[in-house]
Amino acid sequence: MSNVTAKTKICIIIGDPIEHSLSPLMHNAAYQSLGIDDKFVFLAAQVKVENIEKVVNAMRVMGVRGLTCTIPHKVAVMKYLDEIDPIAEKIGAVNTVVNENGNLKGYNTDWLGVVTPLEKIGKPLKNMKVALLGAGGAARAMAYGVTQKGAHLTIYNRTLLKSQELATEVNAECKNLANMDLTDTDVIMNSTSVGMGDKENLTLVPKEQLHRDQIVFDAVYNPYETRLLKEAKGQGANIIHGMDMLLYQGIAQFELYTGFTAPEEVMRQTLLQHFQVLK
Numbered sequence: 001m002s003n004v005t006a007k008t009k010i011c012i013i014i015g016d017p018i019e020h021s022l023s024p025l026m027h028n029a030a031y032q033s034l035g036i037d038d039k040f041v042f043l044a045a046q047v048k049v050e051n052i053e054k055v056v057n058a059m060r061v062m063g064v065r066g067l068t069c070t071i072p073h074k075v076a077v078m079k080y081l082d083e084i085d086p087i088a089e090k091i092g093a094v095n096t097v098v099n100e101n102g103n104l105k106g107y108n109t110d111w112l113g114v115v116t117p118l119e120k121i122g123k124p125l126k127n128m129k130v131a132l133l134g135a136g137g138a139a140r141a142m143a144y145g146v147t148q149k150g151a152h153l154t155i156y157n158r159t160l161l162k163s164q165e166l167a168t169e170v171n172a173e174c175k176n177l178a179n180m181d182l183t184d185t186d187v188i189m190n191s192t193s194v195g196m197g198d199k200e201n202l203t204l205v206p207k208e209q210l211h212r213d214q215i216v217f218d219a220v221y222n223p224y225e226t227r228l229l230k231e232a233k234g235q236g237a238n239i240i241h242g243m244d245m246l247l248y249q250g251i252a253q254f255e256l257y258t259g260f261t262a263p264e265e266v267m268r269q270t271l272l273q274h275f276q277v278l279k
């Protein structure tokens with residue numbers, strides 16, 4: 001039986017499309033495990049980007065506690081908020097809006113989804129040589145996260161102009177994908193869509209460039225383990241799944257919405273079960 005009552009606070013993710021989102025699953029499982037599923041419920045709604053102002057107004061008048069923004073709302077939402085956290089301002093995107101008694105404050109937790117699993121491996125990012133493949137939406141949190149921690153970043157993108165823009169913002173180098181050699185790189189991060197959908201059997205990194213002293217991080221979470229990650233694992237590298245990025249941005253967001261410490265293992269197992277990779 002549901003524990004939702006008239007006192008339950010609403011958190012909601014908006015996006016277009018939205019049906020694939022795993023946030024409701026992950027957050028509701030966490031509420032349930034802490035016994036706070038009478039206090040919070042996490043929903044989802046498909047919203048067109050031109051309706052974002054109406055959603056923010058509805059959040060105010062309905063007292064919605066949390067608004068999670070995914071594509072295409074992360075930039076568009078910003079101008080309707082009362083306050084923006086300085087890190088979100090710098091990244092130029094908000095994925096988390098907290099309603100504190102009518103004051104709407106925007107945060108970005110995507111970069112923590114990048115930095116937290118990298119730091120858990122135990123090697124400080126400071127002065128590490130990091131390569132980022134891609135320069136689209138997902139690349140921004142990755143680029144910001146590692147440069148913020150003092151890594152030396154090189155961005156490789158098919159379209160050089162896009163990587164040049166991002167590189168200027170985060171003070172990184174940029175190079176063309178065509179003649180890439182990552183043998184000398186400590187951390188490789190893929191933010192491109194290569195490895196998923198109709199590109200599931202593809203990878204941008206030749207296996208010969210992967211080795212055991214590297215960390216390889218793929219933002220792609222479907223499939224759970226991409227060809228890049230399988231090959232990196234085969235070569236003895238440390239790997240970080242795209243699911244971890246989803247998990248750790250969600251953990252930071254959970255704590256902003258509820259004020260409780262997130263039940264990390266419950267959230268991880270919920271996502272793993274979804275991918276049917278039970279540990």
Ligand code: ATR
Pocket residue numbers: 133134135136137138139157158159162191192193194
């Ligand atoms: P997202 O917001 O999910 O990052 P995006 O903004 O469309 O999606 O970015 C997709 C990234 O994948 C881009 O860096 C894109 O390269 P371009 O900037 O050259 O378009 C990259 N990408 C997609 N398909 C690719 C392919 N077949 N080879 C190399 N890069 C590819």
